[in-house]
Amino acid sequence: MSPSATAPARASLLEVRGLTKHFPQRAGVFGRSDGVVRAVDGVDLTLARGETLALVGESGCGKTTVGRTILRLVEPTAGSALYRPHEGAAPVDLFALSKRALRPLRRELQIVFQDPFGSLNPRRTVGDTLGEALTVHGLASGRAREARVAALLEQVGLGPEVRERFPHEFSGGQRQRIGIARALALQPKLIVCDEAVSALDVSVQAQVLNLLRDLQRDLGLAYLFIAHDLSVVRCIADRVAVMYLGRIVELGPASEVFARPQHPYTQALLSAVPRTDPRAARNRIVLQGDVPSPLAPPPGCSFHTRCPAARQGLCEVEAPRLRATCTSGPGHVAACHLVDAAERNEAP
Numbered sequence: 086m087s088p089s090a091t092a093p094a095r096a097s098l099l100e101v102r103g104l105t106k107h108f109p110q111r112a113g114v115f116g117r118s119d120g121v122v123r124a125v126d127g128v129d130l131t132l133a134r135g136e137t138l139a140l141v142g143e144s145g146c147g148k149t150t151v152g153r154t155i156l157r158l159v160e161p162t163a164g165s166a167l168y169r170p171h172e173g174a175a176p177v178d179l180f181a182l183s184k185r186a187l188r189p190l191r192r193e194l195q196i197v198f199q200d201p202f203g204s205l206n207p208r209r210t211v212g213d214t215l216g217e218a219l220t221v222h223g224l225a226s227g228r229a230r231e232a233r234v235a236a237l238l239e240q241v242g243l244g245p246e247v248r249e250r251f252p253h254e255f256s257g258g259q260r261q262r263i264g265i266a267r268a269l270a271l272q273p274k275l276i277v278c279d280e281a282v283s284a285l286d287v288s289v290q291a292q293v294l295n296l297l298r299d300l301q302r303d304l305g306l307a308y309l310f311i312a313h314d315l316s317v318v319r320c321i322a323d324r325v326a327v328m329y330l331g332r333i334v335e336l337g338p339a340s341e342v343f344a345r346p347q348h349p350y351t352q353a354l355l356s357a358v359p360r361t362d363p364r365a366a367r368n369r370i371v372l373q374g375d376v377p378s379p380l381a382p383p384p385g386c387s388f389h390t391r392c393p394a395a396r397q398g399l400c401e402v403e404a405p406r407l408r409a410t411c412t413s414g415p416g417h418v419a420a421c422h423l424v425d426a427a428e429r430n431e432a433p
Contacts, residue, residue: 096134096172098275098307099155104128104164106154110380123379124150126331132275135301137308139322139339141315141354143376147331148311152277155179155309156194157187192222195268199280201260205252211263212248218270237266241296258289265296277309282317294321315358319343327351330387331379336407337417347410347419349392386422396422
C-alpha cells in the first residue's frame with residue numbers, strides 16, 4: 086500500500102515525498118569529506134487541513150530535521166513538498182522555490198520551538214516580538230499593529246497589559262504561549278510544533294495542549310506535532326507517524342497505532358509508556374543495544390540490530406516497505422517483514 090493511500094479524507098494541505106536530508110561531515114585541517122549523516126532518508130507524509138499529524142521517535146531519529154526542512158529552515162538534499170495554499174489551488178513545491186518566491190508563503194507556515202525562552206529575544210518586549218512580523222510583512226502598523234498584538238495576547242490566554250514585559254518576567258508556560266502567539270501573528274495554515282510542551286511541567290503541558298486544540302478548532306489550523314512523549318501524542322494527534330533512524334516505520338490513525346501497533350519498534354515505545362494503574366499487567370519490551378549511527382546505518386531493515394524478532398537472512402538484507410495488513414485498520418501501514426509474513430500467513 087502506498088503511503089499516499091494513508092491520506093485522510095479531508096482536503097490535502099501538504100504532501101511530502103522522498104524527503105531526504107544528509108549532512109556532510111568534514112574532518113582534518115583541510116575539511117575533507119568524511120561521509121554524510123543520513124538524518125532523514127526518504128520520508129513520505131501527507132497532512133490534511135485542520136489535522137494533527139504527530140511525528141514520534143527517540144532522540145536523534147530525525148523528526149525535528151523533518152519539520153525544519155519542510156519549512157526550509159534547513160535546506161533539503163532531495164524530495165518535494167507540495168503545498169496547496171487553498172482548496173482547489175494547484176500545488177506548489179516548497180523545495181523548488183527561490184527564497185524570494187518562498188517569502189509570501191512563510192506567512193502560512195510557522196513553527197513553535199521547543200525552548201520557549203531561547204526562542205525569544207531577551208532584549209525585546211513581548212509587544213515588539215509579536216509586532217515585528219506584522220511590520221516585516223506589511224500587515225499592520227501604528228494603532229492597527231497594537232490592536233493586533235493585544236488580540237493575539239488575548240487569544241493565547243494572556244492579557245494585553247503584558248506587552249511591555251520582557252521574556253524573563255514570564256514563567257515557562259507563559260513564554261510558550263507567547264511563542265504560540267508569535268506563530269499565529271501571520272494567520273498561518275500550518276504550524277510545526279517542535280517538542281512544544283516537552284520543556285513544561287505536566288500540569289502546564291495540559292493547559293498548552295488544550296490551547297492548541299482550541300486554536301485548531303477555531304482557526305482550522307493543521308499541526309505537525311513533533312514529540313517523543315506518547316502520552317502527550319495520545320491527547321492531541323489524529324494520526325501518528327513513527328520514525329526510526331531517518332525513516333517512517335509506521336503510520337496510521339492514532340487510535341489504530343495505540344490499540345494495534347504493527348511494528349516491533351512502535352510496540353517497544355508503547356510498552357514504555359507509564360500506566361496510571363500500577364497493578365495493571367504490562368509486557369515491557371526492553372530493546373538491546375544503542376541506536377546505530379546515521380553516519381553508517383545498517384543495511385536492510387534499519388531496526389534489525391535491535392529487533393527481538395528479526396529474521397535471519399532477510400531483515401539484514403532487504404529493506405521492508407510501508408504496507409497494510411489484514412490486522413490493521415484503514416490507513417494503517419508499517420515497514421516490517423513480520424507484517425508481510427502475517428499477511429501471507431507465514432511463520433515469522
